[in-house]
Amino acid sequence: MPDKHLSSRFDADLNLLSTRLLEMGGLVEAQIACAMEALNTFDLTLVEQVRESERRLNAMEIEIDEEVSNVIARRQPAARDLRLLMAVSKCVTNLERAGDEARKIAKRTRRIAMESNPRTVNIAEIKASGEMASHILRRALDAFARMDAIAAAQIFRDDEAIDNEFEAFVRKLITSMMEAPRTIPIGLDYLSIAKAIERIGDHATNIAELVVYVVKGTDVRHTHRLQFARVAFGR
Template identity: 40%
Template sequence: MPNNKIGGHYSQAYDEELQQAVMRLLQMAGLAQQQLSDALTAFTSADLALAKQVKAADRKVNNFEVDISEHCLDILARRQPAAGDLRLVLAVLKSINDVERIGDLAKRIGKVLLKEEPGNRPQQSQLDELAVMGQKALQMLQRALVAFEKIDADEALDVLREDRAIDDDYARIMQQSLTMMMHDARQISISLQVSHVAKALERVGDHARNICEHTIFLSKGRNVAHLSDDELQQVVDKKRD
């Protein structure tokens, strides 16, 4: 559905080009979300065939990035957007980079399984923890994309704070993996698998947070990279001049 916050020009074609940039981003993100979900399912269930599909799907996500980038560059060259239109194009360009990286991280999770030695599987409790962490990352990504689509700075701020829970999960899993390796050298290979997957999920949370920051930039007209959560709150609360 077209966003009435986007466009409003005399040229309907221009409005459609801006809307299309956002819709393509959301389509690309949908592929990356499915890729990540499949990667988690593959790893936790030892589904080698699905892991190979995850690896192959990365090309589609990459092709989307190229297509959207070219579309946005064409808008910049032909339309010479300003103010909110310019911020929209820049926010889409930044966001597709984050989505592409999420696709890469999903592929990395699939490759961890494909490189796994037969019979060298994590314990069910470890797999369960990764599954919970993965669902948090997927939910955060979904909510971040909804906030972007609505250009909702308040929602984006709420979502980016969810990254703390993912970071906490990562720290706990890494500590557990380190403890297991120190007490039993036979656990080193398994613990490294778990650590690699946990790190990938932690990075997914970071990229989802970035998308939220792009949304705040789009809504409020201020670059908010590297700001603390309290500083972000002040930006979101401040009305545009």
């Protein structure tokens, strides 16, 4: 991920941080996959697996942030190196929060599973958006590992598809709850799950923004999609 430096120790520090970040990302991906499988099967064993892995994620966030601080103190980096270290810290935060969203999915799934008829709501959009969220998170981490600003710009675009699936589900859910008020409690649980998936997509997009920040030196947070692309493509 990083460029070569005169100090081989500095390179080793940056490579270790990259490895730990991707390790944490892999754990979050597994958490999301486990949560979505629990939602599909109502297997409460999977729900417990998601909850148990959260403790490891929290510990990794603290460990990586501490190492980032140590590298900054030892190396006193500037320019792109400093941006990279700041981005690693912010990526770690986004990964931990994506893990929190997976835990929310698992928690709501447990509640739904306790209902007498948990499949009263059609959740095709939720399943589709869950697959998309997991996919773009994986691509965001890959873009970060390769420092690929162009790949990061494509992630920003693809997150809109998750938002569209969320909006379609909300419209359908409102209609369903109006027609059958008894489905309101379980419908609200599914709505919470859909929102958690949307937020996972947002965290993946945040990581993509950090890639552009490191590579181009421009903060593209809160910018329009076209402006994001212009910066990423260097136009």
